[in-house]
Amino acid sequence: MSRVAIIGAGNVGAYLGTRLRAAGHDVFFCVRRMPAPLRFEDSPVWHFPFFFWHPPAADIVLMTVKAHDTPEAIGWLEHLCKNNQPVAVIQNGVGHSNRISPYPAIPVLSYVYVEAQQGVYHAFLPRHSHFTIPSQSSCNPFADLFVNTTIQVERAGAFHTAAWRKMLHNCVSNPLTAIAGRGLEILREEKYLELAQAVLAEAFPIAQADGARVRATEANKILTMLSSYPPGTRTSMLQDFELGKRLELDTLNGALIEMGKKYGLPTRVNEQVVEMLNTRVKEATEIKKQTPEVGSQNGGKVDRASVPSTQTSRRARATSE
Numbered sequence: 001m002s003r004v005a006i007i008g009a010g011n012v013g014a015y016l017g018t019r020l021r022a023a024g025h026d027v028f029f030c031v032r033r034m035p036a037p038l039r040f041e042d043s044p045v046w047h048f049p050f051f052f053w054h055p056p057a058a059d060i061v062l063m064t065v066k067a068h069d070t071p072e073a074i075g076w077l078e079h080l081c082k083n084n085q086p087v088a089v090i091q092n093g094v095g096h097s098n099r100i101s102p103y104p105a106i107p108v109l110s111y112v113y114v115e116a117q118q119g120v121y122h123a124f125l126p127r128h129s130h131f132t133i134p135s136q137s138s139c140n141p142f143a144d145l146f147v148n149t150t151i152q153v154e155r156a157g158a159f160h161t162a163a164w165r166k167m168l169h170n171c172v173s174n175p176l177t178a179i180a181g182r183g184l185e186i187l188r189e190e191k192y193l194e195l196a197q198a199v200l201a202e203a204f205p206i207a208q209a210d211g212a213r214v215r216a217t218e219a220n221k222i223l224t225m226l227s228s229y230p231p232g233t234r235t236s237m238l239q240d241f242e243l244g245k246r247l248e249l250d251t252l253n254g255a256l257i258e259m260g261k262k263y264g265l266p267t268r269v270n271e272q273v274v275e276m277l278n279t280r281v282k283e284a285t286e287i288k289k290q291t292p293e294v295g296s297q298n299g300g301k302v303d304r305a306s307v308p309s310t311q312t313s314r315r316a317r318a319t320s321e
Helices: 011-022 067-080 137-144 159-180 184-188 190-209 216-227 236-243 253-263 268-290
Strands: 003-007 026-030 045-047 060-063 087-090 105-110 113-117 120-124 131-134 153-156
Touching: 003 011, 003 067, 011 026, 011 045, 011 113, 011 120, 026 067, 060 067, 105 137, 105 159, 113 236, 131 137, 131 159, 137 153, 153 159, 159 184, 159 190, 159 216, 159 236, 159 253, 159 268, 184 190, 184 216, 190 216, 190 253, 190 268, 236 268, 253 268
Parallel strands: 003 026, 003 060, 060 087, 087 105, 131 153
Antiparallel strands: 105 131, 113 120
């Protein structure tokens, strides 16, 4: 069994933490604030050790924060990777390894959609592999974590192409669900299906120019797979929008626009998608400003569970209830 450090206790981190702990691994979290107990619909409640800083060394590190949070999160690696331990970078976009250089990276593509409602997590699992990693032996430490579990890890010889295929999925599913305010079932509707097709029509030539061996004829396969998820499957960007968090636009459609400029390819539709989302964010921000804070309606009381401890580390024995 391995000691596993998970940076970030968001949806993906929660999913991996509970699955790995159930498989017998020693798991702890590196976080900025105290994480709540983790409970999935199909499992007991788990309490995990966690650290605000100065964590112990681990056998492997799982970087599960969003790509735009990596510059801040990379500070954890100084303590966690003193002996050159591998870091699985489980994020969207392409170019995973560059984000944590010079640390040894295992780029990981995740196809598991996870959401939390009222403190209970639910995972929407794909009909194929849960994760994809490069075929090189240096990536074995990540795959080895899931031996004798139900989680399937696929190895891709052409990982750059696989990463671009995932990028193409994300550039459709994430922004369009956030714009619609609904789950992936929107792709069964003509309005959003046509917009998705237009996004992909611009994205495929950019992916090809960047060296990915993809064909525009794959667009229908991507849209069919996305629409096959159960109704109500909410992407991470939709959930972030609803929670008022920063969106991954720079990693997804924003990155497409930048690469379009690099290769001299059009990105008008993707620019419109980004503009629509930015408008939605501004509108939501204005509405929030005009809505009284919860604390102002309960005498200014603050929920102490949301306030980080000032201790250098806070540990809770990993147990199930």
